[in-house]
Amino acid sequence: MIVILALGLSACGGDANRSSTGAGSGVITADGSSTVFPATEAIAEEFQKANPGTRVTVGSSGTSGGFQKFCRNEIDISDASRPIRSSEVDACKAAGIEYIELPVAYDGLAVVVNPKNTWATSMTVAELKKMWEPAAQGKIMRWNQIRSDWPDREIHLFGAGVDSGTFDYFTEVINGKTDASRGDYTSSEDDNVIVQGVSGDENALGYFGFAYYEQNKDKLKLVGVDDGDDANGKGPILPSPETVKDGTYRPLSRPIFIYPKLQSLERPEVNSFVEFYVMKGAPLIREVGYIPLSDREYELVRARFKERKTGSMFSGEAHSQMTLEQLLTR
Amino acid sequence: MTSRVDAIPPVRTEIVRHLGDRLLAGFGILATLLGLVTLGALLFDVFRDGFGRLSWQFLTSFPSRRASDAGIYAALIGSLYVIALTAVIAIPVGIAAALYLEEYANRRGRVARLIEINIANLAGVPSIIYGLLGLGLFVRWMRMGPSVLAGASTLALLVLPVVILATREALRAVPGTLREGSYALGATKWQTTWHQVLPAAFPSILTGLILALSRAIGETAPLITIGALTYVPFAPNSIWSPFTVLPIQVFNWVSRPQAAFAENAAAGIIVLLAVLLIMNGTAIALRDRLQKWRL
């Protein structure tokens, strides 16, 4: 009986995502990276305050999850903490979805431990790899297996889930290959879970976007990362707005992006929102804990938006050797 | 007939027996207190954390990244919207089913028994399974998307067994003489049911309905499964709209590590409990009022 009733209603009604006609009254849907979420959330909030009547929903299904929805034409904007991949480029092409790749900020991926953790103040990239690579699954379970003078205690790992761009980026630059990671840890696309996990557990270690450290400084302790390359700074470097901006915090500094859909930009409300993002977003981005781009870089991004330049600057991998400025002017 | 000697038990056994008796009574009291004390601790904790956060601003604001600006308006409206729609779907079907089983069906018949067993089993299915059903059936197959309609349909299926059971109890309580008098005057079965039995059972039915719905308001898992969002900064404006509800908003805030959001969660819980209190209180008050009026 209910089924018949519901069938009838669904036949008369429409798809939940279809926006109503009338300029500026549809819902602007953004989804994707949990890393980018605080930035998009802050900007959405200010935008809705400045433009009453507009509606923005922001999800955090993870970068890959966001792209999947995006290439299925289910959302207007994809938040991403890594560039779009080749498989996603193909999927969008097949579905006829065009997008504009807009870097909006820099993030320093923070490796954190519990404040009561007195031993792990810094780690090398090689040690991080030993801890997180696929071969570590089931085998590297205690702290003294990483460094022999560390205590003989269990390691409790918390990290990004597989749909997360943070996951893609971390695995590529630390483990050498995207998606290559051990599976026996607490994985979540929601970085809040990772914060809660690490802050409540003395034996824990986790990683997430820098904004989540900024907002929970009192509960977490940063681990300095030493990439073994003296060219960008000797010894372990802690992430901070300065070290991310000047490139010394390597390899865990990265740009984060939004990808608005070209067709959605024809709707005035979506256009104003993205415009608001690239024009007025910098102070909000700084507020949530990310590092705004340089003025020159923002100029290039705005130009890219105005010209509606589609396609990706990257060739499908998460990590590029060129700087943003170089990529934007190519 | 026992001798007098046997009738006087040794003193030591006597003490042990009575000690055992006292002990059991003591343990029993402790066990009973366990539940009460925990409830007290829970309420105390929630109120201590959340009471200071309650304000008109909290009730009328939308979620925000700043804990102090955040409010539960969207969730509150979402909950009310979903529950109203759930009621619209579940009540007619539930009452109709109960009427059939109580008034019309052949009690010994196989079909009726099968339906009864089936409803009893459905009452014991975990709520998240209903969420999976809703996801597969309403959201995907019928393409309703994660809308208020899909959420309400899922919750309607969840509370249906409760509605049916409660209505049946209410119908059973109506004295048979009422029905027989009606038949004696020449009324048909439906006329009897509609004009005599239902009005007589109405207060109890209403109470049962409100209690069933108050259970639905607290449900989180099935709505998360069908895709209710956790960040919805607007109130739903149609049955096709995406939505969030009070328990999901609380869940979202609990998941955020900042202490200020924990306060928000506690305040949200107070609002949720207040809504439940109002609903249950109304149910009981209505039942008492209407019964007096009936008599």
Place this chain on the structure above:
Amino acid sequence: MMSRSMRGRARRLTEFVIERLLFVCAAGSILVTAGIILVLAFETFEFLREVPITEFLFGTVWTPLFSDKHFGILPLAAGTLLIASIAMIVALPSGLLTAIYLSEYAPPGIRRIVRPTMEVLAGVPTVVYGYFALLFVTPILQSFLPGLSGFNALTPGIVMGIMILPLVSSLSEDALRSVPNGLREGAYALGATRMQAALRVVVPAALSGISAAAVLAVSRAIGETMIVAIAAGQQPRLTLDPRVPIEAMTAYIVQVALGDTPAGSLEYRTIFAVGMMLFISTFTLNLISNWLRERFREEYA
């Protein structure tokens, strides 16, 4: 103006139609059960086409979302069972003791206060219990057990036990009360104390009813979602250690539902496969509980 017989026929037609309509509503409940089974079975079947059932049922690693995929459900099942066991350790003795106290010892005034309070305890939404577990109970336990992780099995187990306590207590109490007074009075006549009467006569007599309550409580514990989703963690791991993060079956479903998985993918199907296991276990337990209760009723009805 209708003739008398026409009016009669119209009325009979109305009656017939109404009866059919009501029947459809009642029989619709069968459609719901069918719907649940169909949806779960269809997706599980598709899932099992790609994953051998032996791996699913007996595998010890659950990493369906990673590139190195393993689909052994045992870590999730172990997580659920660990928490459910802790919950039973809390709920069964306390619930039974409460029931014995209320049924054999307590004056009627106490019952009048306790019964409604228990109902309130049972009516609190589970997300509230989750909040209580994570933000109140875990910190307290961490001061006693220094190695306790923020996410663990102990806290949700204890909190869930208290949530289920009213269920065990009220059903057991009903069972104890159904035991005919004659049995009690016979025991008292022989000089038994209340404890002896309760433990040696009444409880054994009510055993089927009490077992039914216990089995139903286990079923509730297995199917419970929010407490474990908030407080137990998201790390599927095969362990008996209640102090470390684990993941329950229900929490896994929530985790995937909160993210995004495209319909029709293998990852999407995992939640239905897990759901199927959940459904089968709780359904079986409910059937056992019903059977026990029927047996009890036969003895005393």
